[in-house]
Amino acid sequence: MAALPPYASTGQRLWYWGFRAICVAVLFFLIMPILVIIPLSFNAENFFTFTKRMLALNPEAYSLKHYQDFFSNPDWQQALRNSVTIAPVATLLAVALGTLAAVGLSQPHVPFRGAIMAILISPMIVPLIISAAGMYFFYSRIGLQGTYWGVVLAHAALGIPFVIITVTATLVGFDRSLVRAAANMGAGPVRTFFKVQMPLILPGVISGALFAFITSFDEVVVVLFVGSAAQKTLPWQMFIGLREQISPTILAVATILIAISVVLLTVLELLRRRSEKLRGMSPG
Amino acid sequence: MTQATADQARGSVLAADGTPLKVSLRRALRAQKLRALMLIAPLLAFIVIAFLMPIADMLFRSVENQIVPDTLPKTVVALEDWDAKGDALPGEPVFAALHDDLVVAAEAKTHTRLGSRLNYEDSGMSSLLRAAGRGAGRMNADEPYEAQFIDMDKDWGDIETWRTIKLYSGAYTDGYLLNAIDMQKTVDGPELKPASQRIYVMLFLRTMLLSLTITFFTLLLGYPIAYLLAILPLRTSNLIMILVLLPFWTSLLVRTASWKVLLQQQGVINDLLVWIGLISDANRLVMINNATGTIIAMTHILLPFMILPLYSVMKTIPPSYLRAAKSLGANDWTAFWRVYFPQSVPGVGAGAILVFILSIGYYITPELVGGTSGIFISNRIAYHISISLNWGLAAALATMLLIVVLALYWVYDRMVGIDNVKLG
Numbered sequence: 001m002a003a004l005p006p007y008a009s010t011g012q013r014l015w016y017w018g019f020r021a022i023c024v025a026v027l028f029f030l031i032m033p034i035l036v037i038i039p040l041s042f043n044a045e046n047f048f049t050f051t052k053r054m055l056a057l058n059p060e061a062y063s064l065k066h067y068q069d070f071f072s073n074p075d076w077q078q079a080l081r082n083s084v085t086i087a088p089v090a091t092l093l094a095v096a097l098g099t100l101a102a103v104g105l106s107q108p109h110v111p112f113r114g115a116i117m118a119i120l121i122s123p124m125i126v127p128l129i130i131s132a133a134g135m136y137f138f139y140s141r142i143g144l145q146g147t148y149w150g151v152v153l154a155h156a157a158l159g160i161p162f163v164i165i166t167v168t169a170t171l172v173g174f175d176r177s178l179v180r181a182a183a184n185m186g187a188g189p190v191r192t193f194f195k196v197q198m199p200l201i202l203p204g205v206i207s208g209a210l211f212a213f214i215t216s217f218d219e220v221v222v223v224l225f226v227g228s229a230a231q232k233t234l235p236w237q238m239f240i241g242l243r244e245q246i247s248p249t250i251l252a253v254a255t256i257l258i259a260i261s262v263v264l265l266t267v268l269e270l271l272r273r274r275s276e277k278l279r280g281m282s283p284g
Numbered sequence: 285m286t287q288a289t290a291d292q293a294r295g296s297v298l299a300a301d302g303t304p305l306k307v308s309l310r311r312a313l314r315a316q317k318l319r320a321l322m323l324i325a326p327l328l329a330f331i332v333i334a335f336l337m338p339i340a341d342m343l344f345r346s347v348e349n350q351i352v353p354d355t356l357p358k359t360v361v362a363l364e365d366w367d368a369k370g371d372a373l374p375g376e377p378v379f380a381a382l383h384d385d386l387v388v389a390a391e392a393k394t395h396t397r398l399g400s401r402l403n404y405e406d407s408g409m410s411s412l413l414r415a416a417g418r419g420a421g422r423m424n425a426d427e428p429y430e431a432q433f434i435d436m437d438k439d440w441g442d443i444e445t446w447r448t449i450k451l452y453s454g455a456y457t458d459g460y461l462l463n464a465i466d467m468q469k470t471v472d473g474p475e476l477k478p479a480s481q482r483i484y485v486m487l488f489l490r491t492m493l494l495s496l497t498i499t500f501f502t503l504l505l506g507y508p509i510a511y512l513l514a515i516l517p518l519r520t521s522n523l524i525m526i527l528v529l530l531p532f533w534t535s536l537l538v539r540t541a542s543w544k545v546l547l548q549q550q551g552v553i554n555d556l557l558v559w560i561g562l563i564s565d566a567n568r569l570v571m572i573n574n575a576t577g578t579i580i581a582m583t584h585i586l587l588p589f590m591i592l593p594l595y596s597v598m599k600t601i602p603p604s605y606l607r608a609a610k611s612l613g614a615n616d617w618t619a620f621w622r623v624y625f626p627q628s629v630p631g632v633g634a635g636a637i638l639v640f641i642l643s644i645g646y647y648i649t650p651e652l653v654g655g656t657s658g659i660f661i662s663n664r665i666a667y668h669i670s671i672s673l674n675w676g677l678a679a680a681l682a683t684m685l686l687i688v689v690l691a692l693y694w695v696y697d698r699m700v701g702i703d704n705v706k707l708g
Contacts, residue, residue, distance in 0.1 A: 012616065023512045026505045027527050030587060033542040034534055036552060040545065048545045049555050097327040104323025109316050116324060123335050125693050127645020129662035130682045133669055134338035137345055137679070157334040160327065218535045221647050225669065238537045242544060242652050251545070254538040261533040265526070 034258060041066055041251035048248065066252035076249065079237035086148070086223075086233060087216040090155035094212040097156075098163030099205055103197070105164070106171040117164075124161035128221040131158070136225040146228030154226045155219060159212030166211065170204025170275065203275035207268055214264060339686075346464075346679035349457040352449070355398040356385040360453040368450045368471045373443060379429035386413075386420035404674050405459065405469075406448040412439050447471055460680035484664070484681065491660045494578060495643035501583040502590040502639050503632065510594035510631070515603065532588035540649050543581040547572040547653070573655030581653050586642055590635040593700070597631025634700045641692050645685065661685055 004016050044063040045051055053061035070076050101120065105113065123131060135154050136145060144150035174197065182192040198205075220235035227236070234253065241250045297305040353360045358381035366374040389395040399413035419436045423429060433440040451469045452459060459469050466482040467474045476482070509528065513521045531539065546552050554568045563569060571577055601624065609619035647662040654663070661681060668678035 015616065019508065019512075023508050026509050027524065029505065029584065030509075030531050031527050033539060033546060033584060034531055036546065037538065037542045040552075047550075048548060049550060049552050097330055101324045101327035104320045107316060107320035107323075109313060110320045110324070111317055116328065119336065120327065120331055123331070125641075125689070126339065127647075127662065127685060127689055129645060129647045129665050130342070130686050130689075131335065131338070133665060133678055133682045134340075134342035135335075136669060137675065138338035138341040141341065153334045157331060160331065214533065218537070220537060225666075235535065235537050238541065239648065239652070242537070242541055246541075246544065250541055254535075254541050257535045257538050261530065261535065265529055265533045269526075 037251055037254050038258065041248070041255040043248060043251075046248050048246070048251075066248045069249045070252045070256070073249065075232075076234075076237060076253070079232050079234045082231055083217060083234040086151055086155060086231070087213050090152045090159060090216040091209055091213040093152065093156040094159035094163050095205060095209045098160050098208060098212075099167050099201075102164050102167035102171060103193070105168055106174070108176075120164050121161045123157050128158075128219075132222045132225040135222060139226055145226060146231070148231060151223055151227045151231045154222050155216035156212075158219060158222065159215045162211035162215060163205075163208035166208035167201060167204045170201045174200060203271045207271050210264055210268055214261075217260075342679045343683055343686075345676055346460050346683045347456045347458065348676070349452060349459070350455045351394075351398055351401050352452050353455050355389050355394050356382065356449070356453075358382075359385050359449070363446075363450050363453060366446070366450065368447050371443065373430070373441065374446055376428055376430050378446075379433055379440075382416075382433070383420050383423060383429045386417050390417035390420060400673075402448060402452065404463075404677065405452060406444065408439065409445070409448065412437055412445070416440075460676040461683065463677055464680040464684050484661075487659075487661050487664055488684070491644050491662075494575060494582075494658070494660065495640050497579055498582045498586060498643050499590075499636050499640045501579065502587050503636060505583070506587055506590035506594055506635065507628075507632075510591050510598050513591070513595045514598035514601070528588050528591050531584070532592075536585065536648060539585050540581060540652050543577070543584065544572065544653055547577055547580065572653050573658070575654070575658040577653035577655065578650050578658035578660075581649050582643060582646060585649060586639045589642060590639050593634040593638060594628065594631040597634070598628055601627045630699070634696070637692060637696045637699070641689055641696065645689060 004013065008016065039054070040048065040050070042062040042064065043051065043054065044061050044065065051061055104110065105117065110116070131154075135150075139145040139150045139154070144153065178196055178200075179192055182196045183189075187195065218235055220233070220239050223231060223233050223236055224239070227233070234257075238250055238253060241247055299305045299308040301308070359378060362378040362381040363374060366378060386395060389398065395413050395417035396410075399410040399417075402409035402413065415437060416433070423432050439445050447470075451471070457469075458474075462469060462474050464484055466477050466485045468477050509524075513524055513528075516524070544551075548554070549568045549570065549572075551572075553571070554563075557563045558565050558568065571580065605623050605627070606619050609623040610616070614622065644660070645662055646660060647666060650658055650660045651663050651666070654660070662685070665678050665681050665685070668674045668681070
């Protein structure tokens with residue numbers, strides 16, 4: 001099926017191209033909603049559809065005014081500030097604790113490994129609305145509800161499963177005799193970790209960090225409940241904008257977020273290739 | 285040394301320091317286990333505090349009812365001997381106890397909170413208790429309290445009021461959980477609510493039905509793409525993979541926003557259809573704020589979660605099997621259906637369960653594009669937390685949802701294994 005053989009019948013030919021047409025249609029369905037937002041965000045009018053002048057490629061129909069609004073509107077700026085102060089701290093917390101635990105979990109003899117793994121993965125399993133409800137109830141009891149640290153702790157908890165999964169996956173390919181060799185040459189456990197183990201599992205740690213970052217950066221359900229107006233993040237502001245009155249500024253924000261995800265995706269892809277090369281899994 | 289000699293005599297091996305090797309190995313193993321646990325401990329403690337305790341708190345809230353015995357301690361004790369099934373009102377001692385409790389409660393201003401708690405079970409209790417809290421302090425201690433209470437509000441002479449208080453007098457109640465499955469507590473035990481008040485079972489069923497529909501559509505659209513990715517040479521398939529991963533990495537709100545823009549009546553799709561001439565300008569399709577909107581947007585959002593597990597299974601199916609089937613005389617369809625498809629079933633199962641689990645807990649997308657006919661149980665949970673403030677019922681609904689999700693994950697774990705989840 002990979003290539004059409006020269007002796008294919010008409011039916012086979014028809015199916016070969018028909019199947020590809022179906023695939024193109026599905027891929028179009030996947031990518032079109034994301035692409036369509038980008039030109040719409042440059043609309044000079046406050047419409048959510050293409051105006052006639054836009055379709056005629058009239059330069060006057062395009063403008064940056066929605067971007068200007070994003071960068072000058074205090075609501076959006078506050079949301080942006082909150083997002084960039086919450087996500088990195090939550091990521092740092094998740095990566096530091098998660099990497100340590102992943103190293104522990106990859107030791108050859110860990111008692112209750114299955115149960116511990118299940119507990120550590122659980123924030124990924126439980127639907128967000130349930131986590132949000134529980135955190136709202138519990139954090140208001142202990143006075144964390146509506147505080148910066150409450151949101152950071154909640155987001156770190158949500159990001160940890162991703163760090164655990166990516167780092168333990170990298171540690172599977174890690175040669176433990178390297179640790180013994182380092183110890184043999186007189187390095188202490190801490191020095192061994194930072195000089196020998198860390199550089200080798202770094203791709204896994206970074207991709208775990210990216211997952212944790214995007215989890216926090218895109219998260220809206222938990223922050224809606226655990227946060228208060230002072231912790232309003234970018235997704236929260238978008239959520240309000242979409243629910244109440246949809247303003248075209250959202251399209252500009254969406255385009256910026258798409259650009260960020262393209263960058264993240266590229267970094268992850270490069271990391272994956274590097275990690276495979278390090279482990280000798282692919283010649284490229 | 286004698287011990288060591290004795291050990292040697294029994295044939296056991298000694299370590300360099302003279303202890304039996306078995307013992308020193310066991311000690312080393314214990315140290316290793318301890319070190320591993322020490323590395324895991326900080327994260328475990330963090331998850332327990334930041335995540336597991338909140339979940340436990342929520343489960344606890346779905347049965348907790350301490351506000352009633354806390355606010356009306358004497359009344360609850362006095363009511364113990366009253367037969368709720370009979371037709372007689374509780375006697376004067378109960379009314380006297382209620383008076384004493386209300387005087388204390390009104391001073392601490394807790395009677396209004398009790399009123400809103402009991403109002404969830406019997407509407408009218410809130411205003412009844414608010415008035416009683418105000419009136420109790422002015423009552424005459426020499427006259428019977430029963431008459432004074434009934435004088436203030438005839439509802440105190442209504443046996444249903446007392447039945448409600450009696451039914452919810454325990455520190456723990458199954459009332460919220462019963463409510464979550466459209467049942468209610470009565471003096472004769474749990475019963476179904478009147479048909480007009482049953483909403484949650486229908487909402488659970490609708491959540492399941494919509495999730496199944498979404499799962500079906502993701503499978504229908506995802507299978508060909510996963511198959512294409514698996515048969516194409518690596519260089520091409522990597523390019524197509526990017527088209528799958530880009531939506532996966534794009535913010536959920538961006539994707540929901542774009543569907544909102546596309547599906548609106550004045551949106552891009554309707555404009556296009558009018559321009560082509562398929563529909564007239566007056567009959568623009570209503571594709572948003574209903575179940576259709578939820579299905580379209582969520583199929584798009586969850587499609588990568590179907591494609592990735594399918595692809596990881598299909599990649600391992602050797603293409604030579606298909607060629608072998610064809611060389612043995614199978615036509616294309618038979619070769620696919622009898623040879624290829626059965627081998628891809630684990631991927632179908634994994635992807636379907638994953639999409640289904642993710643889908644039944646969704647909140648944001650149904651809230652934004654679902655209108656009223658396309659919302660899920662999670663939207664109702666959010667409503668009870670932030671608008672109706674009936675936290676007990678919200679917790680009970682969330683508990684039900686959690687049970688369903690955990691049961692499904694158990695199945696998923698047996699099929700694929702949770703640690704085998706691949707990201708990206």
